[in-house]
Amino acid sequence: MNEPYARLKDRFARIATIGEASAMLGWDASAMMPPGGGAARGEQLAVLAGVSHAMLVAPEVAGDLAAAEAEGEWDGANLTLMRRAHLRATALPADLVEAMARANSACEKIWRGARAASDFAAVRPALETVVALQREAAAALSVATGLSPYDALMDSFQPGIGAADVEPIFAAYETFLAEALPRAEAIQAARPAPVHPQGPFATEVQRALGRRLSERVGLDYDHARLDESLHPFCGGTPTDVRITTRYVPESFEQAMLGILHETGHALYERGLPEAWARQPVGEAAGMAAHESQSLIIEMQASRSDAFLSWLGPELHRTFGGDPAPYAPENLARLWRRVERGFIRTEADELTYPAHVILRFRLERALIGGDLAVADIPGAWAEGMGRLLGITPPDDRRGCLQDIHWHDGAFGYFPSYTLGAMAAAQLMAAARAAVPGLDEALARGDFAPLLGWLRAHVHGQGSRLGFQDLMRAATGRPLEADAFMAHLRGRYLT
């Protein structure tokens, strides 16, 4: 191996290892830490971030990157990704990075109060500062990468995808939704209303169920933990993934479906190529790719007719009582219910993309300078009206609902829907390639699906860009078609 490249591999491995430490501390902060540990934890994460940033932008790195040579597809991709990481890390001046960290943290704090009080005016000045700094960062990243400013931000979350990829897909979906939503509602109205299983559901029983199901999907608890946190997430590292959920006694469904979702994320991390661990090419292929893996488990597989036919009796065995609510057709009506709502995180599969399309258009306009922060509430109401035909009664249920912008995350929202679309497209490809996939799900067996995902997604790491990954796995770049076909099958027949 050429020496500069060998040095870089070692450096990036150390940077990734520090990232692992930070990931663990982040998990601990959400799942374990007593409240009094917060201030010290913030310092710990800041110091580790500073150390790894310094390792990435150290003077000798540029020389090594220039002199490095890498043979073969994996090493070649790895070197490209190293160059990308260095370019992005050096593109932003240190004082801008610091100003952003301060502004984001200040705005996020104000936002918590403003959301509770539904008072957009209270957070507006802080959000204006955040947006101004994001514009500045986007401009600097644009110069460095050659991407448009908004694309340069998107690229932080999902490399290889820009607004030009997203726009036609979202436009197609908007057209589809305008026709599909009323039809789905009409079909739904003509069917019996779903019956909710009656709780309370003991936390211990819910936890055991969640663990059992996640094991059945393929999670190995020698390399994983399941814990509780206010906001469920998947954290940790590839050999030690940590998923969390939240149990409420009235309903087991939120925790159970949440665990299946996080299990999808966890299996992606577990399945990354071990030989490339701690190298850029060994990482997951971006946030949309990650979301595709949680949604293919939660939405595509776990809510499929096949799996529900296995799950219904299993749930009745677990909780007992009246069997009617656990009938697979009732569970299907319950967990595939379409509703025009104000809140993104509560939205169903069909309307969720509308929430994302709205945010994508607004944040793109904000970064492009075509929308002022002061005009967000009006633009939000207008967009919700056009996309879903509803108007939020207040900003709490409108533009104040999400943390993202208030914490400085611009360019992230599209990942949710790109992930949902990729999940549908990958599921269709898996079904075509793996005979008996649904028959297996009907036996509660995820192995055929997981095997295909390991080969075509997890094990690929970041060797391919997102679109090439989709092409290699499905024969096509990302499109809305498979997702729309999936929705037609599930909601319009």
Place this chain on the structure above:
Amino acid sequence: MNEPYARLKDRFARIATIGEASAMLGWDASAMMPPGGGAARGEQLAVLAGVSHAMLVAPEVAGDLAAAEAEGEWDGANLTLMRRAHLRATALPADLVEAMARANSACEKIWRGARAASDFAAVRPALETVVALQREAAAALSVATGLSPYDALMDSFQPGIGAADVEPIFAAYETFLAEALPRAEAIQAARPAPVHPQGPFATEVQRALGRRLSERVGLDYDHARLDESLHPFCGGTPTDVRITTRYVPESFEQAMLGILHETGHALYERGLPEAWARQPVGEAAGMAAHESQSLIIEMQASRSDAFLSWLGPELHRTFGGDPAPYAPENLARLWRRVERGFIRTEADELTYPAHVILRFRLERALIGGDLAVADIPGAWAEGMGRLLGITPPDDRRGCLQDIHWHDGAFGYFPSYTLGAMAAAQLMAAARAAVPGLDEALARGDFAPLLGWLRAHVHGQGSRLGFQDLMRAATGRPLEADAFMAHLRGRYLT
């Protein structure tokens, strides 16, 4: 503030913050981590150790230390401790540090099997390598510090205490024990045998009891957690301490007394001077000082007649059943039982120092080159015979019982007994200074004791050396006298 000193303060704060991250990851490894996370965790800790070592020995540090000026007692002590840390870190060549890490880790692994098989010959070669490297390190540290080789190792664990301090104290204790042990046994034999409370004791109830008692002692769970691990310990950071224990259903006593012990450690960390957080002078004053704080809670206060008179009824309320085993006088007989045993960690207060004295003498001879590894089993048997009149039936219950030497920790053992002695001396001083201290314990109230400890020990950080801390708190350097007086009162009357 003089600029080089200001730079050093910043650097040491960052080093300490990385140490906090490592402490949290260490806690996680013992209390939370699934087995499959072990390899990655080892890497994470190694990289963080490498980063903080590099920060400590960076070329610019020597210059800053030479140019630094610090005014006032705390800053002066802080700068002295910085110089000490730098001196010790630069004294050992990197290849020696690496060789030790490898040898310790290899020997520890072999030891686990050798202990189970009671096969000293199996671990002997690996232990010889460990000892040879320890001698080399001790010699290098001796040159740097001007201490004797063994003292230079002791100094890593308890700064400011050397063999010359320890020897007369241990000699006095050996003389005392020869007479006290048979007398204590005779007194004990003339009394009724203690009755064990009958289990099983549900883990949930034990956990709630442990938490309640530790809160009563003074631990604030906004800044602490109580979890489970195979080997109980106190970890974490001053604003986020993590104590662990192990519950067995047959007996609540092991977990409860263990929690009280770890609570003592935790309160020391919690009480360190906040204004000096993350500076060397703000740290605990060494391992003996730390052990004094766990033992003053567990041994001095919690097993006192006063506290047992409160605790007995409380335990009976908690567990119910026959009240007789919870009578304070029965608990006293149960938890102050003297027995000549082979195993250090199971030893009572009176005989525990004999185990330590034996190990102190052997390890000093090993480092000094006066004892060969091959001769350890014989020397062990001889020492146990002389100190406690018993001979271990095998090496598993003899020289193979402890991890310490096999993991390269030489110079640590004295801290246990120095801590026990310091605890007695501090308790006597607290009793003399604080009227009503025992009356408070008899009400289950630790506040007067904790208040005194905070002022005289916890809040002092490392401002004073260990002996000056003892002088300031008790009027005398560390002696065996208060400990012997305590034992006379508890076991010989």
